[in-house]
Amino acid sequence: MNWFTKTFSSTVGRKIVMSITGLFLCSFLVVHLIGNLQLFKDDGGEAFNIYSHFMATNPIIRTMEIVLVLGFLFHIYDAIVLTRKNKAARPIGYADSRPQENSTWSSRNMGLLGTVILVFLIIHLWNFFVPARFGGLDGVVIENVEYDNLYLKVVQSFDIWWYVAIYVISMVALAYHLIHGFQSAFQSLGLDHKKYTPFIQKFGYAFSVIVCAGFAVIPLYFFFLK
Amino acid sequence: MAGSNPNAKPMDLTLKVWRQKNKDAAGQLVTYPVKGISPDMSFLEMMDVLNENLLRSGEDPIAFDHDCREGICGACSLHINGRPHGPERGTTTCQLHMRHFKDGDTITIEPWRAAAFPVHKDLVVDRSAFDRIQQAGGYVSVNTGGVPDANEIPIPKTIADKAFDAATCIQCGACVAACKNASAILFVSAKVSQLALLPQGKVERQTRVENMVAQMEIEGFGACSNTGACAAECPVGISLENINMLRREYISAKATSENF
Numbered sequence: 001m002n003w004f005t006k007t008f009s010s011t012v013g014r015k016i017v018m019s020i021t022g023l024f025l026c027s028f029l030v031v032h033l034i035g036n037l038q039l040f041k042d043d044g045g046e047a048f049n050i051y052s053h054f055m056a057t058n059p060i061i062r063t064m065e066i067v068l069v070l071g072f073l074f075h076i077y078d079a080i081v082l083t084r085k086n087k088a089a090r091p092i093g094y095a096d097s098r099p100q101e102n103s104t105w106s107s108r109n110m111g112l113l114g115t116v117i118l119v120f121l122i123i124h125l126w127n128f129f130v131p132a133r134f135g136g137l138d139g140v141v142i143e144n145v146e147y148d149n150l151y152l153k154v155v156q157s158f159d160i161w162w163y164v165a166i167y168v169i170s171m172v173a174l175a176y177h178l179i180h181g182f183q184s185a186f187q188s189l190g191l192d193h194k195k196y197t198p199f200i201q202k203f204g205y206a207f208s209v210i211v212c213a214g215f216a217v218i219p220l221y222f223f224f225l226k
Numbered sequence: 227m228a229g230s231n232p233n234a235k236p237m238d239l240t241l242k243v244w245r246q247k248n249k250d251a252a253g254q255l256v257t258y259p260v261k262g263i264s265p266d267m268s269f270l271e272m273m274d275v276l277n278e279n280l281l282r283s284g285e286d287p288i289a290f291d292h293d294c295r296e297g298i299c300g301a302c303s304l305h306i307n308g309r310p311h312g313p314e315r316g317t318t319t320c321q322l323h324m325r326h327f328k329d330g331d332t333i334t335i336e337p338w339r340a341a342a343f344p345v346h347k348d349l350v351v352d353r354s355a356f357d358r359i360q361q362a363g364g365y366v367s368v369n370t371g372g373v374p375d376a377n378e379i380p381i382p383k384t385i386a387d388k389a390f391d392a393a394t395c396i397q398c399g400a401c402v403a404a405c406k407n408a409s410a411i412l413f414v415s416a417k418v419s420q421l422a423l424l425p426q427g428k429v430e431r432q433t434r435v436e437n438m439v440a441q442m443e444i445e446g447f448g449a450c451s452n453t454g455a456c457a458a459e460c461p462v463g464i465s466l467e468n469i470n471m472l473r474r475e476y477i478s479a480k481a482t483s484e485n486f
Contacts, residue, residue: 007480011409011449012439012473082449086407089341089448095242095255096334098308099406102458107451108406184452187466190473 011085014078019185021075026182026207028068033214040221045151046142052150056133076118083111106176107184113177120170127157158222171216178208234265237329241276243288244336246345249352253345255334265325269312270295270302272324289348297321297461300396303403304349305336310400310459318398318461338399340408342445353399355445356413360397362441363434364417366426379425392420394462401456401464407448412456414442415472416464422475432483435475 007013035055038048055061099108106113131137132150140149157163182204186192191200238261246253260276267275270292277287293301302319306312312322327333335349343351381389393416401412418435421427427434450469457466479485 003480003486010439010443011447012411012476013480015449016473016477086409086448086451089408089446090339090406091341092339094305094308094336094339095244096305096308096336099453099455101309101313102404102455103406103453107453110451180452187452187470188450188473190470190477192467192470 011082014082015188017074017078018082019188021071021078022181022185024071025068025075026178026211028071029211029215033211036215036218039151039154039218045140045149045154048151048154049140049142049147049149052132053147056148072121076114079111079114104180106180110177110180113173116170116173117177120166120173123166128153154218155222155226158219158226161223164219164223167219168216171212174215175208175212178212179205182207234325235329236262236264237324237327237331239263239272239327239330240332242332242334243276243349244345245288245348246337247347249344249346253348255336263324265323265327267324268295268320269304269306269322269324270320289346289350291350292320295320298396300398303338303351303398303400305338305403307334310338310403311398311461315458316461316463318396321461338403340399340402340447342408342410342447343399343402351399353397355447356397356399356410358445359410359414359438359441360417363430363437364421365430366421366424367429368426381424385423388467389420389423391463391465392416392423392468395420395464396462398461400459400461402447404455404459405448405450406453406455407451409450409456410442410445410447411450411469411472412460412464412466414438415468418475419468419471422471431475432479433485435472435479436483436485439472439476 008017035051038051039045041047128150131153132148137148137150138152139146140152141147158167183197183201186197186200238259241258241260242255243258244253245256258276258280260272260279263272263275270290273288273290280287291301291303293299295302297318297320300318302311304311304319306319306322311317311319312326314322314326337343337345337349338351338353340351342355343353345351395413395416397413399413402408402410405412418438421434422431452466452469454466457464
């Protein structure tokens with residue numbers, strides 16, 4: 001192994017990868033949410049359909065899509081490697097254990113929360129991304145140009161109660177994942193100082209709640225108000 | 227007993243203690259009643275009472291680590307009622323007193339649980355993994371010759387304080403015992419920070435963090451999930467700041483050292 005692979009295969013190094021990919025995925029959430037807010041426009045989905053067409057065809061977005069996939073893959077791969085190492089580090093557990101006395105629930109269950117998010121991601125991609133990118137959506141004409149009607153797919157999907165429930169529950173899991181993950185990512189990079197760490201912690205909490213609430217409101221809005 | 231409280235009522239307790247003959251044997255929790263425990267006793271004195279009872283009845287006494295019994299040596303361990311060193315914060319098992327328990331309580335006593343800390347016998351675990359990590363880099367080079375003057379090297383007060391705080395680590399292993407991943411990073415980071423902060427530690431600064439982290443990996447400790455359990459359970463209050471300092475040291479060393 002050379003110095004580079006040695007560095008990033010240590011537990012300290014893998015957590016650096018976890019934190020950089022995690023923060024990158026957080027930036028993706030912001031972009032995704034801002035784009036999705038166009039669903040609230042009362043224009044029969046015109047703005048959203050034009051936007052989703054742009055996202056599916058713009059070369060810069062398509063390149064970033066590859067980076068995004070790599071971000072997910074590295075985050076998930078290192079999570080699996082670290083979880084296996086962590087389990088192996090304590091083959092025999094305690095008969096009596098009171099972790100609630102010394103740590104938060106979300107900090108101890110990042111793997112479980114991450115798995116919920118991964119299952120959600122697969123469902124979500126299968127339902128929206130796959131038809132949007134590889135065909136299977138109805139067409140709609142906006143100002144003499146034909147677009148894929150992804151908006152209609154959104155309306156149809158969020159008319160199903162259990163589908164809405166999956167989304168809301170997954171966003172709660174994501175919120176807990178981020179409440180620990182956001183500030184933890186800065187720690188894993190060694191970015192910790194009493195000058196700014198309290199801000200990062202508060203900002204991370206607000207970020208997690210606002211972003212996830214923003215996503216969760218969309219299916220609820222369509223189910224109850226559309 | 228000098229200083230004892232004459233009104234303190236003796237307690238009857240039920241102990242569930244991990245018994246394991248040797249490192250290869252399978253262990254189990256065994257239940258023992260103990261009677262007439264004074265609230266003024268330390269937890270280890272209570273264990274001594276139980277062991278005397280066991281000796282009198284011809285049974286093998288329970289093996290547990292202890293040495294100074296005044297909270298400074300780091301020998302005592304014990305996972306008591308689900309927490310390293312028991313329910314009191316900032317307290318080693320030897321400094322934990324029975325007044326923190328009630329008459330009729332059931333107390334579960336287990337050894338530290340980690341692959342890197344194999345159980346020797348009963349409640350005694352082998353913590354020599356810590357020694358090997360320390361040997362990998364937890365030292366400084368000093369010149370032989372005349373004794374240098376005290377305070378010859380100027381060190382800012384804030385830095386000296388931080389280094390001293392890190393140096394209070396007694397290597398008991400409660401951080402490993404508390405961590406859901408059995409990570410040793412609080413211990414390793416205390417040693418790295420203590421020496422990296424001081425001018426005397428600058429010579430080995432880069433190789434120290436690289437070698438100590440490498441040894442920590444070899445010993446089979448888990449990764450740090452930043453749960454903060456280690457610092458919360460640490461009997462001497464080693465801070466999480468040390469872990470983040472270790473990471474800065476690690477990143478800086480990996481980016482700039484001559485080690486390939």
